[in-house]
Amino acid sequence: MIYDASPIAVGLFVMFVLFVLGISFYFARRTKDSKGYFAAGGNIHWSVNGIAFAGDYLSAASFLGIAGMIATVGYDGFLYSIGYLAGWIVALFVVAEPLRRLGKYTFSDALDAKFNSKGIQLTAGISTLVVSICYLIPQMVGAGALVTPLLGLPHYVGVIMVGAIVIFIVATAGMASTTYVQFLKGGLLIVFSSILVILVLNNGFALKPSDDYHDFEAIGATVDENGTVVALAHNPYVITTQEQAGDHTFVKLTAEGVETWWNLDTDDSGEPVLRETLAIVKTGDGKTLYNGAPKEDELFYQVGHFHKIIVDGKEVESVKGLNPAEFLSIIEDSEIVRFKQETFSSGDEDVTLWYQTITPGEKIMRPGLKFKVDEGSTTSSKLNFISLMLALFFGTSALPHILIRYYTVPSQTAARKSTIVAIAAIGFFYILTLFMGLGAMVNGVLDVESSNMSAPLLAQYFGTALFAIISAIAFATVLGTVSGLIVASSGAVVHDLMSSFGGIKLSDSAQVRAGKIAAVVVGGFAILLGIYFKGENVSFLVGLAFAVAASANLPAILMLLFWKKTTSKGIAASVLVGMVSALVLIMLSPTMYEHYSTDATAPFPLDNPGIVSIPLSFITLVIVSLLTQKRENLPTAE
Amino acid sequence: MDHGPAVELGQDHASDIKARLGLVLFVIYGLVYAGFVVINTLSPKTMSETIVLGLNLAVVYGFGLIVLAIIMGLVYNAVCTRYEKQLNTGETDSA
Numbered sequence: 001m002i003y004d005a006s007p008i009a010v011g012l013f014v015m016f017v018l019f020v021l022g023i024s025f026y027f028a029r030r031t032k033d034s035k036g037y038f039a040a041g042g043n044i045h046w047s048v049n050g051i052a053f054a055g056d057y058l059s060a061a062s063f064l065g066i067a068g069m070i071a072t073v074g075y076d077g078f079l080y081s082i083g084y085l086a087g088w089i090v091a092l093f094v095v096a097e098p099l100r101r102l103g104k105y106t107f108s109d110a111l112d113a114k115f116n117s118k119g120i121q122l123t124a125g126i127s128t129l130v131v132s133i134c135y136l137i138p139q140m141v142g143a144g145a146l147v148t149p150l151l152g153l154p155h156y157v158g159v160i161m162v163g164a165i166v167i168f169i170v171a172t173a174g175m176a177s178t179t180y181v182q183f184l185k186g187g188l189l190i191v192f193s194s195i196l197v198i199l200v201l202n203n204g205f206a207l208k209p210s211d212d213y214h215d216f217e218a219i220g221a222t223v224d225e226n227g228t229v230v231a232l233a234h235n236p237y238v239i240t241t242q243e244q245a246g247d248h249t250f251v252k253l254t255a256e257g258v259e260t261w262w263n264l265d266t267d268d269s270g271e272p273v274l275r276e277t278l279a280i281v282k283t284g285d286g287k288t289l290y291n292g293a294p295k296e297d298e299l300f301y302q303v304g305h306f307h308k309i310i311v312d313g314k315e316v317e318s319v320k321g322l323n324p325a326e327f328l329s330i331i332e333d334s335e336i337v338r339f340k341q342e343t344f345s346s347g348d349e350d351v352t353l354w355y356q357t358i359t360p361g362e363k364i365m366r367p368g369l370k371f372k373v374d375e376g377s378t379t380s381s382k383l384n385f386i387s388l389m390l391a392l393f394f395g396t397s398a399l400p401h402i403l404i405r406y407y408t409v410p411s412q413t414a415a416r417k418s419t420i421v422a423i424a425a426i427g428f429f430y431i432l433t434l435f436m437g438l439g440a441m442v443n444g445v446l447d448v449e450s451s452n453m454s455a456p457l458l459a460q461y462f463g464t465a466l467f468a469i470i471s472a473i474a475f476a477t478v479l480g481t482v483s484g485l486i487v488a489s490s491g492a493v494v495h496d497l498m499s500s501f502g503g504i505k506l507s508d509s510a511q512v513r514a515g516k517i518a519a520v521v522v523g524g525f526a527i528l529l530g531i532y533f534k535g536e537n538v539s540f541l542v543g544l545a546f547a548v549a550a551s552a553n554l555p556a557i558l559m560l561l562f563w564k565k566t567t568s569k570g571i572a573a574s575v576l577v578g579m580v581s582a583l584v585l586i587m588l589s590p591t592m593y594e595h596y597s598t599d600a601t602a603p604f605p606l607d608n609p610g611i612v613s614i615p616l617s618f619i620t621l622v623i624v625s626l627l628t629q630k631r632e633n634l635p636t637a638e
Numbered sequence: 639m640d641h642g643p644a645v646e647l648g649q650d651h652a653s654d655i656k657a658r659l660g661l662v663l664f665v666i667y668g669l670v671y672a673g674f675v676v677i678n679t680l681s682p683k684t685m686s687e688t689i690v691l692g693l694n695l696a697v698v699y700g701f702g703l704i705v706l707a708i709i710m711g712l713v714y715n716a717v718c719t720r721y722e723k724q725l726n727t728g729e730t731d732s733a
Contacts, residue, residue, distance in 0.1 A: 075685075075696055082674070082700050089667045089707050096724035097653070331690030340681075366685040366696045367678045374682040382679050412650060416718060420711040427704040434697075441694045474672065562661070 003139075009468035010151055016472045017165060023180050044179055046414035050181045050421020055186030055425055059082070059135075059481040062433070063189065063474055064142055065542065067458075068451035071304070071439020072338065074364030077373050077437055080543075081430035083389050087396025087546075088426065090554075094106045097412040098561050108496040110403075110554055111571055118501055125496030127552040127579050128400040132489040132522075133529070134548050135399065136482060138541035140530025143282050143478040145452050146471065149261060156285050156531045162475075163527035166482045167520050179408055181345040183481060185476040192427055192469055195462040198453075200439035201327055204320035205309050205334075209444035210461070214301040216337075216356060218273045221264065226290060229274065245344035248355065250277070252346065252353035253349055258292040258299075263355035278303065278339065278355045278448055284348030302457065302581030304446040307335040307358045324435065332365040338441070354448040358572045364441075380605040388543055391610030395546030398553035401484035464523055480527065543608060550615035553577035559621050570625030578617030585609030651725040656718045663710055670706065674699050 033487050044052070062084065069077030102113040107126035140159050147158025210216075221235030229239060229251050237253040238308075245252075249264040251274055262274035276301060281289045290300035309316050310333040319330065339354035359369070368374035371388075372381035396402060440446060440454035445461050447453050454476055460467035494514045498504045505515060533541070555570045555578060586592060593602040606612075650656075677684055678697070685696035 034684070056660075075700075078700060079678070080705055085707060086667070086671050089664060089671075089710070093664040093667075097656060101650070101653070131682055154717055271708055325691040325693055332692070362686055362694075365694055367682045371678075373679050386675060389671075393671060412653075413722065416715060420708075420715050423711045424708050430704060431701060434700075453705050478666060510713050561657070 008464055009471055011470045012472045012473060013151065016476055021168065022586045023184075023343075027377050038455075043469035043497070044408040046143055047421055048183050049408055049414070049418035050180065051186045051425055052182035052400070052408075053186075053418060053422035054190070054425040054429070055182030055184075055477075055480050056349045056484045057396075057422065058186060058189055058429055059139055059142075059477060059542070061391050062429070063193075063455060063477050064146070065138075066430075067437045067439070067440065067455035068453070070434060070574070071446055071454040072451045072574065073370040074359075074371050074441070075366055078434050079367065079389070080392065081433050082183060083392025084396065084425070085427050086393050088419065088423045090394060091397035092423060093113065093403070093405075094418065094561070095557055096415045099403060099415070099557070101412055103623055108492070108500065111560060111575075112500070112568075114560070115568035115571070117568035117572065120568055120575075121457040121496050121501040123572045123575040123579075124553075124556075125492045127575050128492035128496065129489055129522075130579055130583070131398075131549045131552065132400050132485045132492070133525070135401070135542065136485050136489075136522075136526040137529050137533050139478050139482050139485070140167040140526050140547070141533050141541070142452065143482075144530060145450060146456070146475050146478065155534050157525055158238075159530035161480055162482060163523050163530070166479055166486060167523035182480045183269070185473060185480045186425065188473050188479060190429050190432075190536045191457075192249045192466075192473055193250060193429060193436065196459055196466065196470065197435040199466075200458070201321070201322050201324065201349050203443075203462075204322050205306060205330065205442060206318035207309060208308055209305055209442065212565050213305065213444040214303075216276045218265075218267065218275050219262070219504055220267075221272045223264070223272045229272075230254060232274070241346060243344055243346050243351075245342045250342070250344070250351075250353065250355070259289075260292050262353065265356075265473045275356050279351055279353035280449075281352075282350040302445050303337075303354075304441050304444050305337050305338050307337050307439070307468060310334045311590070321494070326458075327435065334361045335359065336361060336364060337440060339446070340582035341448070364366040364438075383611060384606045384608060387547075387606050387608040387611035390614060391543065391547040391550050394550035394554045394614060398557065400488035400492070400549075400553075401429050401481070404484075404488050410609065442585070482523075486519050486522050486526070489522040490515040493518040493522070510567070547581060547586070547608050547610040547613065548582040550610055551580070551617050553583040555614065555617040559618070559625075561624075563622075565625050565629060566621065567625045569628040570621045570623075573624040574617045574621035577620040578613055581616050582609045582613040585613060604617070609637060652718065652721040655721055655725075659714065659717060663714055667706065667710060668722070671703060674703060 038200060062081075064464050066077055066080050066084075069080065069235040071077070099110045102110040108121055108128065111124050112120045140162060143162035144155035144158040147153050147161065148155060151158075153161075219237065221229045222231040224230050227249065229242060229249075232239065232253075237256045238255070240252040240254045240259060242249060242251045251264060253260055253262055253274070261277045261279040261281075263277050265273055265275050267273045279291055280300070281292070283289065287632060290297070293299045305526045309319060309330065311319050311330055313333075322330065337356050338359050340357050341352065341354050343350070343352045345351065363369060367385075368407070369384040372378065373385050436455050436458060441457040443461050445454070456467060456471045459470035494506075494511055498514060499506060499511065552575050556574050559566045559574070560571060585606075586609055588602055588604040589607045589609070590602040590605065591607045593600065677695075685694060685699070687695045689695050689698045
């Protein structure tokens with residue numbers, strides 16, 4: 001679809017960025033030593049830290065990715081919300097207080113507190129860097145995706161802008177400014193998402209979501225014994241060609257020189273009909289046509305509507321002023337038109353189209369549309385689902401930018417309280433995602449090319465001002481999360497790898513300087529990755545980052561705290577095996593093989609490696625620790 | 639290299655009991671979460687059963703997991719705070 005830059009959106013965005021830079025200047029003057037740079041002096045109030053946790057955590061994946069996934073596959077997208085939130089239980093009950101007690105600046109400090117082991121310093125430092133970079137990729141991709149509608153700029157400009165601003169923030173003031181940016185952003189995100197959901201509930205449902213919503217046509221068709229469409233019920237369309245793709249038959253029709261693609265389907269009485277699709281066609285002479293016309297003609301519509309609205313067993317045209325339970329139960333009883341993607345070649349044209357599929361609300365409100373646990377499921381598909389839910393549950397408390405936030409508060413009690421504030425804020429937000437996603441699904445706002453834009457486009461449905469605010473907050477979401485990740489990465493480079501492992505003696509001010517240089521380098525690297533991975537699915541990438549974090553870091557944290565026989569070599573081996581196995585299995589997964597554009601079958605049948613790599617990391621730690629008991633003969637975990 | 643904490647913390651005599659409580663609550667929540675994953679995996683159609691206010695099991699269980707996390711967090715904090723007050727009299731840890 002065409003995005004026009006809105007002056008209000010641009011104005012708000014610029015104001016927000018200037019405000020963030022102002023905060024950075026302010027805290028830069030107060031940041032004098034490494035404790036201030038890497039851990040905000042350890043004196044952030046727990047309530048501020050709790051909302052900043054929410055700001056860190058509610059990244060592009062949560063706000064853009066989950067809402068977008070719910071808008072396209074319903075309840076399956078909400079499973080991410082549930083998994084992400086459940087992960088905080090591990091953080092609160094198991095990790096928060098011990099980590100605060102043991103560590104100083106980084107996750108490696110906590111792991112290494114009892115051993116002072118070079119192996120731990122090296123592997124934990126590398127693991128922090130790797131997980132941070134895995135998590136940085138989707139954030140930067142999200143930044144690029146947002147800038148296009150917000151400012152009307154290309155993807156790479158968005159990535160460079162985010163990178164440059166974040167490098168500036170981090171290189172000036174470190175963790176203190178990052179904390180307050182996250183606090184501000186987390187608070188604003190929750191407030192404005194609440195406003196958006198209230199508007200969605202009050203607006204209710206209508207068969208025609210808005211006055212200018214496109215009326216999708218259905219034309220009666222005559223089909224011969226070979227399945228070929230031979231006649232249409234009315235003009236002006238002329239049948240041009242017919243193609244088979246997957247289980248579907250698509251027909252190209254021409255009217256007044258414009259070629260459009262239609263899906264052969266049946267109506268309620270079982271008679272054949274052609275239903276209009278949205279199609280992007282790359283022609284043999286290099287042109288790209290959107291529904292048969294150049295993009296500027298704006299024939300490529302926003303979509304998402306009801307087929308039938310059922311209220312208390314009766315079919316209605318619209319219903320307004322719903323409470324949350326009514327909103328969800330009406331969707332479950334009704335039928336919704338979703339748009340599914342298909343690609344094929346026709347002559348010298350490459351066609352990507354989205355065809356209408358009428359889906360019962362009952363299927364939308366339970367698992368199965370994305371994760372194959374129901375119809376068409378296999379053992380692999382079920383294991384894949386379990387693997388993802390495992391990674392989400394164990395990944396949160398192993399994310400470096402979350403772990404370092406435990407060092408910004410003054411005590412273990414404050415660490416615990418800030419985690420509870422985070423759980424309440426994040427939990428409330430995740431409940432909102434279900435309403436935002438489903439609201440986008442039925443209000444005619446979806447851009448089939450980018451589900452990530454569902455929440456901002458839903459806001460646009462209620463006016464440009466709300467769209468501008470939500471988009472600016474979404475951009476800040478990316479900004480804040482990237483800042484936290486870069487602080488974590490620079491801490492790993494300077495503190496873990498240079499000082500602890502490398503034995504390079506640096507004065508306090510030199511550590512800060514090295515941290516800033518590391519932030520610039522990591523930020524530059526993140527910019528390149530953000531441009532390279534354009535178009536990748538944000539939520540998918542984040543799920544993988546969780547799997548790597550859970551495999552590399554969590555077994556080491558848990559066993560250090562709760563198994564007395566844990567040794568330093570066991571920890572180092574566990575971090576290394578967890579990280580490498582997770583990364584290798586991702587590279588060998590079916591989704592990555594699709595990206596390689598190869599016909600070969602992926603050697604590893606699951607997309608998410610957690611179900612293999614997490615236990616492997618645990619087993620490695622146990623075996624290596626048992627084998628190195630006598631040699632180390634060290635005091636171990638309490 | 640100093641591997642101590644960023645802020646010097648006093649002795650926390652309640653840390654062991656808090657750790658045990660945390661583990662128990664973690665296991666309880668883990669079992670409820672595992673139940674959710676098992677039903678979704680083995681019997682996804684069960685998730686369509688209407689439970690309350692016209693809402694199906696999928697929504698009620700999902701919201702329930704989120705609300706349960708918040709409630710358990712508040713209970714954990716209240717119990718931990720009580721232990722800290724009882725066992726850390728005169729100590730400086732609990733800010």
